[in-house]
Amino acid sequence: MKKKILVTGGAGFLGSHLCEKLLNDGHEVFCLDNFFTGQKQNVVHLLQNPFFELIRHDITMPFYIEVDEIYNLACPASPIHYQFNAIKTIKTSVMGSVHMLGLAKRIKAKILQASTSEVYGDPQIHPQTEEYWGNVNPIGPRSCYDEGKRCAESLFMNYHTQNKVKIKILRIFNTYGPKMHPNDGRVVSNFIVQAIKNQDITIYGDGSQTRSFCYVDDLINGMIDFMNTGENIIGPMNIGNPDEFTILELAQKILELTNSESRIIFEPLPQDDPMQRKPDISKLNKLIGWKPTTQLEEGLIKTINYFKNTTI
Ligand code: NAD
Numbered sequence: 001m002k003k004k005i006l007v008t009g010g011a012g013f014l015g016s017h018l019c020e021k022l023l024n025d026g027h028e029v030f031c032l033d034n035f036f037t038g039q040k041q042n043v044v045h046l047l048q049n050p051f052f053e054l055i056r057h058d059i060t061m062p063f064y065i066e067v068d069e070i071y072n073l074a075c076p077a078s079p080i081h082y083q084f085n086a087i088k089t090i091k092t093s094v095m096g097s098v099h100m101l102g103l104a105k106r107i108k109a110k111i112l113q114a115s116t117s118e119v120y121g122d123p124q125i126h127p128q129t130e131e132y133w134g135n136v137n138p139i140g141p142r143s144c145y146d147e148g149k150r151c152a153e154s155l156f157m158n159y160h161t162q163n164k165v166k167i168k169i170l171r172i173f174n175t176y177g178p179k180m181h182p183n184d185g186r187v188v189s190n191f192i193v194q195a196i197k198n199q200d201i202t203i204y205g206d207g208s209q210t211r212s213f214c215y216v217d218d219l220i221n222g223m224i225d226f227m228n229t230g231e232n233i234i235g236p237m238n239i240g241n242p243d244e245f246t247i248l249e250l251a252q253k254i255l256e257l258t259n260s261e262s263r264i265i266f267e268p269l270p271q272d273d274p275m276q277r278k279p280d281i282s283k284l285n286k287l288i289g290w291k292p293t294t295q296l297e298e299g300l301i302k303t304i305n306y307f308k309n310t311t312i
């Protein structure tokens with residue numbers, strides 16, 4: 001069945017891949033973005049499609065439309081961008097969620113929240129299961145993002161229990177791939193851009209902190225499949241690639257794959273930077289059989305090729 005679908009943050013990294021996949025699946029897509037970190041460039045190839053509409057709007061303001069589903073992705077996701085205007089980041093997560101949930105309630109749409117592994121903060125449970133309540137500094141430099149997303153989860157749950165809104169909460173772990181912004185500041189894009197330009201690779205701390213990197217195509221497939229599960233399935237649900245690497249290993253792998261002459265340098269670790277992160281994805285796997293299929297090396301090669309063909 002052809003559905004009308006609103007994607008907030010649709011011109012961003014994940015949003016643009018999602019819009020493309022939903023269009024390919026035969027749906028009508030409304031891509032909403034304020035272009036803070038997203039770019040028209042990410043969706044320009046979709047503009048010719050009569051079932052695609054690009055809307056400039058900020059979700060901290062109410063928005064009205066008639067759709068069947070809403071994917072709420074609007075929110076800066078990289079630390080430098082979400083800390084640039086911390087108050088705005090909280091407003092986007094909190095007021096934006098209120099507006100989108102209010103819309104979903106009025107038009108009886110199903111709504112998915114792009115939550116994050118950051119709700120677990122600097123986790124003391126490893127790997128992280130959905131039952132873990134997290135270890136977040138509520139007043140630290142990451143709190144505008146972490147606490148904003150935690151409040152958004154609370155809002156989603158409360159709109160569900162109080163107003164019977166059909167919700168899905170998806171906790172996304174580090175995802176990478178083509179269309180990441182080259183100046184995004186996140187580790188995969190930073191290292192690849194530095195390696196291609198033969199600039200120093202900047203490891204924050206000693207590089208022993210870990211992350212688990214999911215390739216974007218795997219993530220988007222899982223996100224859509226989760227959205228399509230029955231109404232009684234609301235999450236929160238982890239999604240990500242459980243293969244865990246240290247940041248030093250990631251730097252070495254990118255150096256090897258790019259044949260770069262870059263040196264590795266070590267810079268101070270930012271405050272509250274989580275030391276380890278790895279999703280337990282057994283819940284989503286049991287529910288829909290989802291698991292990532294792209295190995296890190298394969299995904300990195302695709303991402304490196306993208307950045308080599310992009311002006312950086
Ligand atoms: P991104 O920065 O590329 O995309 C976010 C998009 O939201 C951008 O296009 C931006 O312009 C838009 N936006 C920001 N504030 C807005 C506002 N007030 N109104 C309208 N649009 C606004 O980041 P991304 O990696 O694509 O992340 C998308 C979503 O997924 C975010 O909610 C993020 O928190 C979540 N997420 C991403 C990751 C990841 O590793 N990529 C991990 C966990 C969670």
Ligand code: UDP
Pocket residue numbers: 078079174185186187188190191202203204205209211247269270273274
């Ligand atoms: N990082 C790094 N060098 C960079 C960018 C990031 O060493 O140029 C580190 C960062 O300190 C963190 C990890 O890589 O430990 C992942 O950072 P990112 O901002 O990508 O995501 P997050 O911390 O939100 O998981």
